[in-house]
Amino acid sequence: METSKITVETTVQAPVNKVWELWTEPTHITKWNNASDDWHTPIAENDLQVGGKFLTRMEAKDGSFGFDFGGVYHDVRLHEAISYTLGDGRQVSITFVSQGNETKVIEAFDAESTNPIEMQKAGWQAILDNFKKYVENSKED
Secondary structure, three states: OOOOEEEEEEEEOOOHHHHHHHHHOHHHHHHHOOOOOOEEEEEEEEOOOOOOEEEEEEEEOOOOOEEEEEEEEEEEEOOOEEEEEEOOOOEEEEEEEEEOOEEEEEEEEEOOOOOOHHHHHHHHHHHHHHHHHHHHHOOOO
């Protein structure tokens, strides 16, 4: 069965080095990695290197539901690209395009077969939009 690829993207008003840091550092991941305000990421671990693993624990704030999201990196190019394989074998790639004082973030991933494509795209886009908001409101330099 052919797997559909879904792509989401945003342009963040920040230079690529800041975008990269806030995307990859666990202390920041826990602050932006949710699709809605009633969810959060209480745990994030990230060994950002080829063969390294990452894990984020995503939970509803009311404790009604949660899941682990993790995988293994197979490409890491500082300030340019990250790609990994999820635990279920799906592939994900993130490209960071430096455009001076702004950075385009493009995320492409294999769709899963449980939820409709539009729902998956909307969820991943919501997380990416939350990341953009977090970076642009961050006082970190």
